[in-house]
Amino acid sequence: MARRHDFSVWYRAKHFPSGVVPHETDRMTFPIDDLAHALFVTGRAPADRAAHGxxxxxxxxxxxxxxxxxxxxxxxGRLMRSDLARELDRSEKVALSYTLGQAMTGIFSERILSVRFLMHVDRYAGRHGLAFDPSSKKRADLFGQKRDGGWVVAEAKGRSGTADWKLEQAMISQKGTIKSIDGVAPDFTFGCAAHFPKLNDGSEPLAILAIDPPDFEPDAIDLGISLDKFTQAYYEPFLVALEEGGRRAVSGDFVVAHYDAFNMRIGMLRSVIERVERANSGFVSGIHHDVTTLLDELVPEERPAGQFLDGTMVKTDWAATMNQDDWSEFYFVEKF
Structure with a gap:
């Protein structure tokens, strides 16, 4: 049952292998904290502090x-845009929709496909000097690893209106641009779009369209990565957030930084912090094995809101703001 402050977002999943997604049309419920976490892990800014602070x-x-x-x-629980969002100019709406597309791809990946680590391709490439063919501008946005070790590749899209056939074709084209990761074919190469279809009562709640067609692009690439460097790069932004935050405290197994101006806390398992810090001191070899072993031991299947498969914590206090009635003249109440 959804908690009081859980979002309820309908998704449509097309062409996934049988048994992966139980129902082609269903809904996800998730707390506000999931959005904050997904926005963190899908960001593309580099984490090389020597060059970028x-x-x-x-x-x-x-x-x-x-x-x-x-x-x-x-x-x-429907996720709506505020009136302020509706007043943005076109370029600002495009930016908001794209960012939401990335975040919802992250949430869909974790909750439906059991992805534990998800990262923007450009962030890994920028951190570890991975070069791409300059003749091709088509490249999927995100890649990540599932709890069972399998890989996923995801193309994230966002639209301020309804997802149409043209958007579907764009996702089909770009999601198939990576044919292997570390020499292994991904389990899923899917496109995921966050969009705002208009319902019969005039309301426009966020919905998700996810597509996993089987074909790759003719010029799809092999993404050569190091599992250890992947794990190191994944956690570095969290270390930055912990070091740059305001008050820092220990809460159980977590070290937590308080961002009081944002009504938010971010944390990370102490044992994972220690291993990533060792990697940053030069002991990179074996970090993937060490961290995944720690996570398998310390992260329960059923976790409190705000704690995630990767051993991090993001907790927000946004309920009062998120429940303001400044989102539309339509008050849509879902009927089941």
Whole structure:
């Protein structure tokens, strides 16, 4: 049963292998904290502090601030845009929709496909000098690893209206641009779009369209990565957030930084912090094995809201803002 402050977002999943997604049309329920976490892990800002300082942190804070500014929880848990979001100019709406597309791809990946680590392709490439063929501009946005070790590739899209046939074709084209990761074919190469279809009563709640067609592009690439470097790069922005935050405290197994101005806390398992810090000191070899072993031991299947498969914590206090009635003249109540 959905908690009082859970979003309820309908999704449509097309062409996934049998048994992966139980129902082609269904809904996900998730707390507000999931949005903040997904915005962090899908960001593309590099985490190389020597070259960029705390860039990844500032980018994330900017992205996270979009949630209380522009999103609202309507009756029934529907995720709506605020009136302020509707007044944005076209370029600002495009940016908001794209960012939401990335976040919802992250939530769909974790909750439906059991993805534990998800990262923007450009962030890994920028961190570890991975070069791409300059003749091809088509490249999927995100890639990540499931709990069972399998890989996924995802193309994230966002639209301020309804997803149409043209958008579906774009996702089909770009999601198939990576044919292997670390020499292994991904389990899923899917496109995921966050969009706002208009319902019969005039309301426009967020919905998700996910597509996993089987074919790759003719010029699809092999993404050569190191599992250890992948794990190191994944956690570095979290370390930055912990170091740059205000008050820092220990809460159970977590080290937590308080971002009081944003009504938000971010944390990470102490044992994982220690292993990533060792990697940053030069002991990179074996970090993937060590971290996944820790997560298998310390992260329960059923986790409190705000705790995630990757051993991190993001907790927000945005309920009052998210439940404001400044999202539309229509008050849509879902009927079941």
């Amino acid at each position: 705390a860039t990844s942190l500032y980018e994330w804070l900017h992205r996270v601030a979009l949630v209380p500014a522009y999103l609202r929880m309507a009756p029934g």
